Amino acid sequence: MKKLLTFAVLFAALLAVAQNKPYITRVYDFMPAPGQFVDTLPPYKVGEPHDSLIARVARAICGQEEEDDWGETVINVKPGMISLGSFGGYVVFGFDHPVVNCHDYDFQIFGNAFQSNASIGAGGSSEPGIVMVSVDANGNGLPDDQWYELAGSEYNDPKTQHGYEITYYKPDEDKVPTPDPNNSMITDNTYIRWTSNDVNPDSTAGYVCRNIYHTQSYWPQAANGETITFTGSKLKNNGEDQGRYLLGQWQPSWFLYYKDWGYVDNRPDYLYDGSEPKQGMNMGFKIDWAVDDAGKPVKLRKVDFIKVYNAINQQCGWLGETSTEVCGAIDIHPDAVLPHVTGDVNDDGEVGISDVTLLVNLIMDNSSNEYSDVNGDGETSVADITFLVNILLDQN
Ligand SMILES: [Ca+2]
Ligand SMILES: [Ca+2]
Ligand SMILES: [Ca+2]
Numbered sequence: 294m295k296k297l298l299t300f301a302v303l304f305a306a307l308l309a310v311a312q313n314k315p316y317i318t319r320v321y322d323f324m325p326a327p328g329q330f331v332d333t334l335p336p337y338k339v340g341e342p343h344d345s346l347i348a349r350v351a352r353a354i355c356g357q358e359e360e361d362d363w364g365e366t367v368i369n370v371k372p373g374m375i376s377l378g379s380f381g382g383y384v385v386f387g388f389d390h391p392v393v394n395c396h397d398y399d400f401q402i403f404g405n406a407f408q409s410n411a412s413i414g415a416g417g418s419s420e421p422g423i424v425m426v427s428v429d430a431n432g433n434g435l436p437d438d439q440w441y442e443l444a445g446s447e448y449n450d451p452k453t454q455h456g457y458e459i460t461y462y463k464p465d466e467d468k469v470p471t472p473d474p475n476n477s478m479i480t481d482n483t484y485i486r487w488t489s490n491d492v493n494p495d496s497t498a499g500y501v502c503r504n505i506y507h508t509q510s511y512w513p514q515a516a517n518g519e520t521i522t523f524t525g526s527k528l529k530n531n532g533e534d535q536g537r538y539l540l541g542q543w544q545p546s547w548f549l550y551y552k553d554w555g556y557v558d559n560r561p562d563y564l565y566d567g568s569e570p571k572q573g574m575n576m577g578f579k580i581d582w583a584v585d586d587a588g589k590p591v592k593l594r595k596v597d598f599i600k601v602y603n604a605i606n607q608q609c610g611w612l613g614e615t616s617t618e619v620c621g622a623i624d625i626h627p628d629a630v631l632p633h634v635t636g637d638v639n640d641d642g643e644v645g646i647s648d649v650t651l652l653v654n655l656i657m658d659n660s661s662n663e664y665s666d667v668n669g670d671g672e673t674s675v676a677d678i679t680f681l682v683n684i685l686l687d688q689n
């Protein structure tokens with residue numbers, strides 16, 4: 294609660310001047326993978342349409358303007374929390390404006406990671422989710438365009454598996470459970486079966502276990518059909534049982550080590566304000582980290598859609614599956630202006646032949662757009678084609 298208040302107060306000043314909302318305003322999609330918080334974070338009503346579930350997610354992670362005790366308007370950037378379930382579960386969201394690439398930490402996404410004082414290492418609860426970004430290239434306002442991964446610290450680690458695919462199988466909720474003989478907290482260690490294309494032959498199949506703490510179905514009710522498949526990059530497991538024997542009984546004590554940087558719900562959150570980054574904390578994400586499917590860096594001037602998915606497939610005893618939580622996000626530079634280059638008629642950040650093609654088509658249609666008056670004389674005409682061609686000739 295204390296942390297939330299600090300966030301809110303810090304944002305009070307920003308709200309007074311910001312044209313764009315610094316917080317999430319829209320959730321486009323949500324599909325958790327099976328897990329112990331499925332259909333409780335957020336809750337799911339039986340038979341609820343998918344749109345209504347997404348609205349519930351939006352209430353949890355979209356920012357809210359609230360009045361504090363002194364009547365001042367403050368922003369709550371972390372109104373609630375959602376859990377993405379096991380590997381692959383995801384959420385897709387956006388702001389009321391494109392996030393401009395400022396070649397800095399561009400945005401932050403908040404989770405609930407924390408450092409444990411009892412841990413012998415840097416960590417405690419770290420459940421890293423991978424961030425992907427997308428540009429609304431076809432201009433339809435929907436996230437149906439190319440996605441790019443933001444390459445975090447583990448991207449080139451040999452233990453990271455790119456192109457990992459996992460399929461979960463809908464359980465028979467009435468089957469006879471198989472309690473774990475060594476762990477009384479686990480009531481069914483063959484609950485939800487999965488198979489994967491893991492490069493390690495010993496890790497191509499397993500189960501999401503059921504524990505005594507969560508008795509509802511762990512199968513996402515929003516999933517249609519008998520199976521559900523997710524793909525993505527899988528990070529190396531980070532959990533370790535640092536327990537000990539007490540009177541001949543193993544007392545488990547699970548720790549989940551931090552990844553270095555570049556993941557959601559990986560390190561404790563704080564609000565980055567452009568000053569010296571706080572080492573060891575979640576500093577946020579840079580659009581400059583974007584790579585394509587082949588791992589090649591991609592230059593993006595802005596992004597319209599952001600996706601987070603859980604990148605870990607591991608069971609940690611009574612703690613259950615590792616699952617990324619998402620509690621909200623901010624655009625660090627909400628009022629940054631997208632730079633426009635003269636001659637960039639299609640506004641893709643570059644001046645090229647495609648701009649000439651578009652300009653010719655606009656003129657033939659007796660039409661124009663925001664950028665078609667290339668020579669700035671107030672109208673879109675053949676003179677703009679000449680002007681644009683000269684820009685191109687000068688470039689070469
Ligand atoms: Ca689109
Ligand atoms: Ca977490
Ligand atoms: Ca262009």
Ligand SMILES: [Ca+2]
Binds near residue numbers: 666667676
């Ligand atoms: Ca003109």
